[in-house]
Amino acid sequence: MPPKKSTGQVQQWDIFELALEGPDTENPFTDINLTGEFTCNGRTIVQEGFYDGNGIYKIRVMPDIQGNWTYRIFSSSALMDGITGSFTCIKPSGINHGPVRVRDTYHFAYEDGTPFYPFGTTCYAWTHQGNELEEQTLTALSVSPFNKIRMCVFPKHYEYNYNEPELFPFEGSAERGWDFKRFNPEFFRHLELRLRNLMELGIEADLILFHPYDRWGFSKMDPETDERYLKYIVTRLSAFRNVWWSLANEYDLMNKAIKDWEKFAGIIMRYDPYCHLRSIHNCFHFYDHTRPWITHCSIQRVDVYKTTELVNEWRERYRKPVIVDECAYEGNINHGWGNITGEELVRRFWEGVLRGGYVTHGETYMDPKEILWWSKGGWLHGSSPPRIAFLRKIVEEGPGKGLTYVPLEWDSVCGGVPNEYYIFYFGFFRPSFRIFRMPKGMQFKVDVIDTWNMTINELPGTFEGDFRIELPGRSYIAVRMRKV
Amino acid sequence: MPPKKSTGQVQQWDIFELALEGPDTENPFTDINLTGEFTCNGRTIVQEGFYDGNGIYKIRVMPDIQGNWTYRIFSSSALMDGITGSFTCIKPSGINHGPVRVRDTYHFAYEDGTPFYPFGTTCYAWTHQGNELEEQTLTALSVSPFNKIRMCVFPKHYEYNYNEPELFPFEGSAERGWDFKRFNPEFFRHLELRLRNLMELGIEADLILFHPYDRWGFSKMDPETDERYLKYIVTRLSAFRNVWWSLANEYDLMNKAIKDWEKFAGIIMRYDPYCHLRSIHNCFHFYDHTRPWITHCSIQRVDVYKTTELVNEWRERYRKPVIVDECAYEGNINHGWGNITGEELVRRFWEGVLRGGYVTHGETYMDPKEILWWSKGGWLHGSSPPRIAFLRKIVEEGPGKGLTYVPLEWDSVCGGVPNEYYIFYFGFFRPSFRIFRMPKGMQFKVDVIDTWNMTINELPGTFEGDFRIELPGRSYIAVRMRKV
Numbered sequence: 002m003p004p005k006k007s008t009g010q011v012q013q014w015d016i017f018e019l020a021l022e023g024p025d026t027e028n029p030f031t032d033i034n035l036t037g038e039f040t041c042n043g044r045t046i047v048q049e050g051f052y053d054g055n056g057i058y059k060i061r062v063m064p065d066i067q068g069n070w071t072y073r074i075f076s077s078s079a080l081m082d083g084i085t086g087s088f089t090c091i092k093p094s095g096i097n098h099g100p101v102r103v104r105d106t107y108h109f110a111y112e113d114g115t116p117f118y119p120f121g122t123t124c125y126a127w128t129h130q131g132n133e134l135e136e137q138t139l140t141a142l143s144v145s146p147f148n149k150i151r152m153c154v155f156p157k158h159y160e161y162n163y164n165e166p167e168l169f170p171f172e173g174s175a176e177r178g179w180d181f182k183r184f185n186p187e188f189f190r191h192l193e194l195r196l197r198n199l200m201e202l203g204i205e206a207d208l209i210l211f212h213p214y215d216r217w218g219f220s221k222m223d224p225e226t227d228e229r230y231l232k233y234i235v236t237r238l239s240a241f242r243n244v245w246w247s248l249a250n251e252y253d254l255m256n257k258a259i260k261d262w263e264k265f266a267g268i269i270m271r272y273d274p275y276c277h278l279r280s281i282h283n284c285f286h287f288y289d290h291t292r293p294w295i296t297h298c299s300i301q302r303v304d305v306y307k308t309t310e311l312v313n314e315w316r317e318r319y320r321k322p323v324i325v326d327e328c329a330y331e332g333n334i335n336h337g338w339g340n341i342t343g344e345e346l347v348r349r350f351w352e353g354v355l356r357g358g359y360v361t362h363g364e365t366y367m368d369p370k371e372i373l374w375w376s377k378g379g380w381l382h383g384s385s386p387p388r389i390a391f392l393r394k395i396v397e398e399g400p401g402k403g404l405t406y407v408p409l410e411w412d413s414v415c416g417g418v419p420n421e422y423y424i425f426y427f428g429f430f431r432p433s434f435r436i437f438r439m440p441k442g443m444q445f446k447v448d449v450i451d452t453w454n455m456t457i458n459e460l461p462g463t464f465e466g467d468f469r470i471e472l473p474g475r476s477y478i479a480v481r482m483r484k485v
Numbered sequence: 486m487p488p489k490k491s492t493g494q495v496q497q498w499d500i501f502e503l504a505l506e507g508p509d510t511e512n513p514f515t516d517i518n519l520t521g522e523f524t525c526n527g528r529t530i531v532q533e534g535f536y537d538g539n540g541i542y543k544i545r546v547m548p549d550i551q552g553n554w555t556y557r558i559f560s561s562s563a564l565m566d567g568i569t570g571s572f573t574c575i576k577p578s579g580i581n582h583g584p585v586r587v588r589d590t591y592h593f594a595y596e597d598g599t600p601f602y603p604f605g606t607t608c609y610a611w612t613h614q615g616n617e618l619e620e621q622t623l624t625a626l627s628v629s630p631f632n633k634i635r636m637c638v639f640p641k642h643y644e645y646n647y648n649e650p651e652l653f654p655f656e657g658s659a660e661r662g663w664d665f666k667r668f669n670p671e672f673f674r675h676l677e678l679r680l681r682n683l684m685e686l687g688i689e690a691d692l693i694l695f696h697p698y699d700r701w702g703f704s705k706m707d708p709e710t711d712e713r714y715l716k717y718i719v720t721r722l723s724a725f726r727n728v729w730w731s732l733a734n735e736y737d738l739m740n741k742a743i744k745d746w747e748k749f750a751g752i753i754m755r756y757d758p759y760c761h762l763r764s765i766h767n768c769f770h771f772y773d774h775t776r777p778w779i780t781h782c783s784i785q786r787v788d789v790y791k792t793t794e795l796v797n798e799w800r801e802r803y804r805k806p807v808i809v810d811e812c813a814y815e816g817n818i819n820h821g822w823g824n825i826t827g828e829e830l831v832r833r834f835w836e837g838v839l840r841g842g843y844v845t846h847g848e849t850y851m852d853p854k855e856i857l858w859w860s861k862g863g864w865l866h867g868s869s870p871p872r873i874a875f876l877r878k879i880v881e882e883g884p885g886k887g888l889t890y891v892p893l894e895w896d897s898v899c900g901g902v903p904n905e906y907y908i909f910y911f912g913f914f915r916p917s918f919r920i921f922r923m924p925k926g927m928q929f930k931v932d933v934i935d936t937w938n939m940t941i942n943e944l945p946g947t948f949e950g951d952f953r954i955e956l957p958g959r960s961y962i963a964v965r966m967r968k969v
Contacts, residue, residue: 307788
């Protein structure tokens with residue numbers, strides 16, 4: 002029996018999808034086993050399938066080597082069991098560099114080796130706002146510096162977030178109750194549309210699987226439902242190369258135990274054959290980021306005053322990449338987590354990046370329609386995004402190895418590649434000049450960078466050893482030194 | 486034999502000085518013992534005398550009760566031994582409230598009970614700059630909010646401080662060597678003139694007895710010289726009611742051991758019958774401020790980012806008043822300790838004061854003549870002093886008990902008197918409104934204070950329980966609540 006749908010060729014790291022007509026059972030979400038074995042040159046991917054409604058079962062695979070792939074379907078349904086087929090995996094094109102992996106302990110790269118420097122933003126509930134606002138958000142993202150987005154599967158109930166979503170993940174309703182054994186495929190297809198939109202923009206989806214801000218019951222499902230949900234969503238989405246699994250936003254505000262989270266991690270690893278990045282985000286207390294399933298630290302700062310200034314300490318403690326996914330948002334709402342200045346957010350970006358980590362943006366400006374970027378998306382109103390773009394460009398033009406904290410001075414933060422490349426950043430300090438004491442025998446080109454006004458002043462000549470650099474005596478100045 | 490000089494009456498806490506002609510010995514600084522016993526209504530002060538040059542020996546006493554005082558002089562010199570006399574101590578007038586004492590564990594008051602809220606500044610070497618600049622400094626101080634000044638006995642050698650002082654504390658010279666057994670009375674008389682000038686302005690002199698920034702040898706004297714110096718200066722100055730003893734600026738940069746500092750503290754206590762305030766100031770590591778001789782913590786922040794935000798922790802640790810005498814200075818010089826903005830310095834003041842401590846100002850703006858306030862005095866150029874004056878006024882208009890940290894919210898700092906008076910401060914946060922949850926059954930008057938623009942907006946009516954206050958969505962806003 003031929004597969005109902007397959008494309009003859011697919012790009013490496015793109016999605017090959019099989020759509021199969023299957024049996025109409027009491028509950029096709031739970032009654033039917035469906036697995037595919039996909040093989041190419043000795044590489045085999047075992048990929049679970051899922052029920053997508055209307056009698057259609059699907060299997061999606063992300064082929065990760067180029068060549069001819071063959072597959073065979075195994076199912077408890079005779080309608081699907083034994084199906085075989087093949088397709089060709091061709092080389093990727095455009096911005097398709099594969100999924101993001103950890104590289105060099107503290108940094109990231111796409112699977113094709115291209116460095117990936119996360120400059121993320123936060124729109125927790127943007128996929129629950131209806132098409133008009135969601136498409137506005139995509140337009141805003143397309144002209145933004147952001148290449149990662151923190152977003153929740155479930156809708157959000159919280160201040161500034163009392164609107165009802167159009168779609169829910171389960172059959173039923175909040176009033177009548179949910180049938181937690183039956184998923185709503187339309188909900189997931191909508192989510193997948195948005196993941197695909199993000200993929201086309203080159204944006205990684207840091208997908209939050211659980212969160213506490215809830216009035217519908219999705220934060221308090223029974224253990225079997227949690228597991229079924231995880232299996233279903235990971236099975237559906239793991240072929241999207243731009244998916245990262247964030248087990249929770251603020252795991253410690255949820256009524257779940259550490260053993261629950263550990264079990265959830267196991268389920269994700271079981272059903273994601275591509276080993277997408279995995280993290281878990283805190284409110285008050287960090288999760289134990291040394292746990293082997295955690296690929297990188299997704300941190301909410303726990304001190305009001307020292308946020309990204311601690312990145313190098315966290316790197317040393319966990320020996321993993323550090324992304325400060327919440328260090329407070331630019332805005333002016335009532336809460337301290339959402340009313341810092343653009344200047345302060347950009348300062349926190351520079352601190353975190355020069356200490357060898359990464360920082361995530363968010364925006365919470367009061368809005369008459371309560372459309373706050375941090376949750377609903379919409380337009381960006383703040384002053385930080387262009388400065389974050391400026392920083393991203395500087396990082397991308399660097400040596401390409403990711404930055405390491407180089408503790409040379411007590412009153413500046415320095416990141417770089419020792420003996421090759423340094424950026425000194427003075428944050429809120431305002432030096433009128435500095436004496437630098439660099440290694441002898443190396444010539445440096447020196448640039449004075451105004452990180453707020455986004456100017457780079459390349460000084461004439463080269464510098465060596467001890468030298469004095471005149472500075473503007475303003476805050477937010479950096480000095481870049483590149484060995485010549 | 487009558488005393489050579491005595492005034493018939495003296496105000497309480499002012500200086501009664503006896504000047505006696507004494508013997509011309511080989512070294513009158515060390516050869517002669519001279520002590521006075523001063524008695525009034527059962528109170529006796531035993532006060533050492535000192536040699537002031539030109540054959541004159543002096544004894545100074547600060548009478549601390551009103552009434553008729555009699556005295557008797559004891560000396561190894563028959564010329565002075567046995568002298569008796571009397572004077573009348575009358576009630577103080579004007580700004581004379583007596584010396585400053587610790588009150589209520591964490592705060593200060595003058596001896597007459599008037600609260601003293603330290604709002605200090607820093608001019609380390611101002612008395613070594615010659616009369617013209619010194620008088621300019623006094624003029625600047627007279628129109629400033631500052632009521633305490635950190636100042637060194639010895640001249641200062643450091644960046645921006647390479648000028649040579651006119652006077653030195655010892656006979657001799659840097660070239661020919663010092664005769665450490667012979668003081669230069671002119672040096673001390675000049676210092677006393679400046680202490681008297683400060684006293685007349687109502688400014689406490691936080692007098693730093695040792696410091697490491699030295700090219701003349703005063704930081705590396707032998708132990709006997711250190712002791713002789715301490716005995717001499719404490720004997721000369723302890724009758725000045727506005728003197729505080731700061732054993733060191735940055736004790737841990739000096740080549741002295743803890744046992745040396747402890748010995749020095751003993752000498753000070755031995756020769757200061759008035760028990761002036763005593764502290765010792767750190768660079769990298771706090772001294773053990775639990776030591777019983779330390780009256781209050783004189784702190785230099787040891788973290789680049791968290792400075793006065795730690796005041797409440799230090800209060801709890803040491804159970805003494807906390808003065809953050811260095812939290813970085815407003816300015817634009819090369820060093821991080823001297824180039825923060827006025828906004829940031831004022832923010833640190835509010836943080837420290839609302840956490841129940843006190844904060845000290847300093848200013849380090851580049852100057853073509855290298856006259857930087859922090860060391861030489863001169864004029865004030867910064868933006869923080871008027872805002873510090875504004876804060877001082879608010880504190881002085883408060884309940885008069887000193888502020889206590891009231892940890893009500895994670896994203897504001899609140900200081901006050903519980904159930905009576907609260908000031909919430911939002912620092913760099915920018916709330917557009919806040920919901921306050923105050924104790925039921927109390928009516929509060931509410932003021933919205935812009936700490937930078939120095940405005941107080943008293944809201945109409947009174948507020949009780951849970952209520953919402955609209956705020957300007959800018960940084961540096963405070964909300965004051967006073968129970969009616």
